[in-house]
Amino acid sequence: MSLSSFGFLIEEASRNVRRNGLMSAASITTVAVAMAVLGSAVFLLHRVQQFMDAQPRQFxxxxxxxxxxxxxxxxxxxxxxxxxxxxxxxxxxxxxxxxxxxxxxxxxxxxxxxxxxxxxxxxxxxxxxxxxxxxxxxxxxxxxxxxxxxxxxxxxxxDRETLDKLLATTRLIRNVGMAVALLLFLATAFVIQNTIRLTIFARRREIRVMQLVGASSGFIRMPLVIEGVFCGLAGSIIACGLVLLVIRQVSQFAGRLQTPFAFTMPAAMSPSVIVGLLLAAGAAMGWVSSTLSIRRYLRRV
Amino acid sequence: MIDIQNLRVEYDSNRAAVADLSLQVQSGEFVFVIGPTGAGKSTLLKVLYRAEQVTSGSVKVDGVDVGAMDPRKVPELRRKMGVVFQDYELLPTRTVFENVAFALRVLGIGRREVRRRVPAVLEMVGMMRRCDAYPSQLSGGEQQRVAIARALVNDPPILLADEPTGNLDPDTSLVIAQILDAANKRGTTVMVATHDKLIVDELRRRVVEMAYGRKVRDEADGVYLPSGECAMAGVHEPL
Known part of the structure; x- marks a missing residue:
């Protein structure tokens, strides 16, 4: 693909986002909220898991x-x-x-x-x-x-009894957290899919013209995929900020926490890893969702 | 250029939109496909640009079998033909220039080439002076000229027009007919589905008349209705 075509595709994708401004904003916000909760949940789950893993040595x-x-x-x-x-x-x-x-x-x-x-x-x-x-x-x-x-x-x-209770609680937190995270992940994927579906509807004339003049299917799909990835990434960037905030709060809280067990929290994931994971997850989700949506809703002339 | 043998197109199993139709169109020809609404004119055109599936028979465009075509090859087929519709199908949020440029840009053609080709084709249809206007600011005839420019900008060997004058007044229809004629004179094979008697009689080109999905007349230098006889006499709806 030539540089000029690539420029055109980016141009088209950003044109979509601008023209469906409200819808894009809605989907970015939803992605941000979902990804923030998802990211925080995953982080907390990670901490809970670390805590549980550390127990045989601690107790x-x-x-x-x-x-x-x-x-x-x-x-x-x-x-x-x-x-x-x-x-x-x-x-x-x-x-x-x-x-x-x-x-x-x-x-x-x-x-x-x-x-x-x-x-x-x-x-x-x-x-x-x-x-x-x-x-x-x-x-x-x-x-x-x-x-x-x-x-x-x-x-x-x-400390068997105390340990049993503690492990049961952390296990419950982990399972509920995983269920919530899964639901949010599905919800986020659905929101992006719906946004792309609306974009396909809003752009049905462009798509029809593209199909009629013989644009390759890659050319027709690419702006939609770019838009999906953009929504996923933009939402993730906002989510990153929120998650980092949550992590700071939790760390401060854990630092103040007095527990009957003299346990030390193992070192947490570094923020750059979390940011990287969230961005990758957002982009991947945008890509997969838009691809699915295109497969389902893009009609052939 | 176009070779159709025993074409049959069914929308459902007991009703054929096109039946037993054979037709050859040579490169550089101008063909009117005429007949009342529901005669199968649009379906015939749709088969040519692969928007409709062939039920049986063979359809070849430039030697390529359209009916048995791999869907991935469809874009390649469509680059060989420009298509014009009754309702123009311009993009309302783009200017005249952008509408025509869009057809090139989506084929991956660069800006410089677009700037060279778009003004030339707009000049040809007489719309260059309105190149910054939006479709809503144009009359129907002007919009159709832009649509034709868009269909021709990639220089396709074939131009298909489905009721191009269906929404236009007689004078404007004649202008459109002349533009199609001019494109044909520069070498483009033109196929126009229409029930517009005026343009058919004006241009006096080959006429293929259809009724109930069948070809009932194929005449060089034809007119809309042959004098004194009804071409549809003796034709019954095929089941």
């Missing part, structure tokens, strides 16, 4: 060693626990470190509860047991609670 069984146990005995105990099937990693948290951690959290939260200890350390040594499979929690916890096998372990805390 662990805490086994508190009796006060009488010496540090070297505790180290032997650690090696023994490590051999239990389903255990990923065991780390020994000395009581001094546990106290320091507790005081840090206390001060960070702005309270002064630990000041009341005045130098005393009521905390025992602790074994943090990470599991290779979160489903093994209950079994491993039961073994650790067995006084015959582990007489030196006084108390075992597992």
């Amino acid at each position: 662990e069984i805490a086994a508190f060693v009796t006060m009488e146990t010496s540090r070297s005995k505790a180290a032997q105990l650690k090696a023994k626990v490590q051999r239990i099937p389903g255990v990923y990693r065991v780390s020994l948290v000395p009581r001094e470190a546990a106290l320091r951690q507790m005081m840090d959290e206390d001060h960070k939260a702005g309270t002064r509860i630990t000041d009341a200890l005045v130098g005393a350390n009521p905390l025992p040594d602790r074994l943090d047991v990470q599991l290779s499979d979160p489903k093994a929690t209950r079994r491993v916890a039961a073994i650790l609670r067995d006084k015959d096998k582990f007489p030196a372990i006084e108390h075992v805390r597992d």
